[in-house]
Amino acid sequence: MRDGVHLAANVYLPPGGAPAPAILWYTPYLKDGMGGLGATHVAQRHLAARGFAAVSLDFRGYGESDGVAPTAFADQEALDGHDALEWIARQPWCTGRTGIWGASYGGNTALAIAAQRPPSLGAIVPIHAIDSEFRGAAWPHGCRGALVGEIDWGFRMIGIQLLPPLRFSEGWRERWRTRLEALEQPFPFAWHTIPVETWQRWTTDIAAIEVPALAVSAWHDSYPRETVDYHGRLRVPKRLVLGPWKHELPDIAVHHPIGFFDVMAEWFGRWLRDEPMPDLAPVTFFETLGQDGARRMPSRLRPRKPGRSARRPTAASARTRPPRAPTAASVRPWPTGLPPKPATTWIRWWASGRCPGTGRRPRPSSRRTSPRTIIAPRPGPPNRSRTGS
Numbered sequence: 001m002r003d004g005v006h007l008a009a010n011v012y013l014p015p016g017g018a019p020a021p022a023i024l025w026y027t028p029y030l031k032d033g034m035g036g037l038g039a040t041h042v043a044q045r046h047l048a049a050r051g052f053a054a055v056s057l058d059f060r061g062y063g064e065s066d067g068v069a070p071t072a073f074a075d076q077e078a079l080d081g082h083d084a085l086e087w088i089a090r091q092p093w094c095t096g097r098t099g100i101w102g103a104s105y106g107g108n109t110a111l112a113i114a115a116q117r118p119p120s121l122g123a124i125v126p127i128h129a130i131d132s133e134f135r136g137a138a139w140p141h142g143c144r145g146a147l148v149g150e151i152d153w154g155f156r157m158i159g160i161q162l163l164p165p166l167r168f169s170e171g172w173r174e175r176w177r178t179r180l181e182a183l184e185q186p187f188p189f190a191w192h193t194i195p196v197e198t199w200q201r202w203t204t205d206i207a208a209i210e211v212p213a214l215a216v217s218a219w220h221d222s223y224p225r226e227t228v229d230y231h232g233r234l235r236v237p238k239r240l241v242l243g244p245w246k247h248e249l250p251d252i253a254v255h256h257p258i259g260f261f262d263v264m265a266e267w268f269g270r271w272l273r274d275e276p277m278p279d280l281a282p283v284t285f286f287e288t289l290g291q292d293g294a295r296r297m298p299s300r301l302r303p304r305k306p307g308r309s310a311r312r313p314t315a316a317s318a319r320t321r322p323p324r325a326p327t328a329a330s331v332r333p334w335p336t337g338l339p340p341k342p343a344t345t346w347i348r349w350w351a352s353g354r355c356p357g358t359g360r361r362p363r364p365s366s367r368r369t370s371p372r373t374i375i376a377p378r379p380g381p382p383n384r385s386r387t388g389s
Contacts, residue, residue: 001083008064010056012048021272022053022094027106030063031056032166050265061179064165068182073133081113089120097272103127115208123271127216130226134199158186212237214267218245242285
């Protein structure tokens with residue numbers, strides 16, 4: 001990083017050994033732990049199989065990375081992401097063109113890094129993301145954020161903050177001790193001490209984003225309204241997908257999973273390799289009004305005007321109102337223009353719990369895109385890589 005701190009990454013390289021566009025996944029959820037394994041690992045392998053160099057990177061002060069973690073959502077996270085992208089772009093296995101994808105916290109950082117305008121960045125895919133944690137989580141719509149920081153996500157963050165580096169490589173005790181001594185309060189308690197003015201300043205400047213964006217959210221997630229809002233403010237090539245999911249990746253969704261990893265690969269292929277545009281309408285959303293279908297809109301959804309509440313039907317009107325009749329032009333089987341099935345057997349296992357046809361847990365292939373480690377600029381243990389600038 002610009003201040004000399006080194007971050008740790010897992011790098012998934014495509015077959016063949018030729019330079020490839022690089023795609024970054026960057027969150028505090030541990031590349032070797034709960035965030036980087038499972039579905040994220042499958043996604044990175046899939047992107048590598050599609051010809052990209054996929055990079056999973058630990059935040060500073062988390063996992064294998066050096067340094068002390070900044071306060072969650074502070075500006076330092078985006079600055080580190082900017083520096084990491086430029087380091088990645090200079091590596092011999094990268095063509096110099098990069099992208100970012102991420103869900104939830106990772107989607108937020110994708111937006112924040114893009115607003116920093118790294119020269120190598122060509123496209124982003126933010127999933128379940130918001131441009132302001134203050135408005136979206138800490139104090140949404142003028143109300144305390146559903147205790148998510150205290151009894152749900154906050155407690156998971158305590159565990160992540162207190163864990164040692166998971167590879168136990170050289171110097172892990174010193175890194176762990178340094179970050180613990182600097183941790184005055186775990187996140188659920190610390191966020192109460194952050195002044196409102198500071199929260200409000202930690203907002204991504206959507207107007208500063210100059211790269212194409214594929215925005216994704218879900219009706220049962222916390223942020224569909226915020227996603228529609230920031231999507232409407234983007235002034236770049238963009239697409240919007242709203243599915244019938246929860247706070248989950250579309251490939252492992254409980255209801256109507258889709259092969260979104262393929263969609264993401266096509267999106268990055270368009271902007272990082274000049275391939276054809278994926279078959280996506282400007283807006284594709286799942287219609288929940290009693291119909292099992294999707295609507296493809298020629299333009300963006302319009303967010304509700306501030307101060308205007310949705311009209312709720314009365315019991316009498318609900319009894320007398322005729323059911324809404326779908327038309328062939330407006331309602332089609334979901335998904336429309338999206339891959340109907342997840343991309344890999346591993347994703348199907350994550351959705352169902354069993355390997356189709358065997359009833360057993362599938363084993364990943366070791367022939368195609370196993371993680372490789374790039375070590376720079378100083379020597380390190382064989383399974384650890386450091387980025388620096």
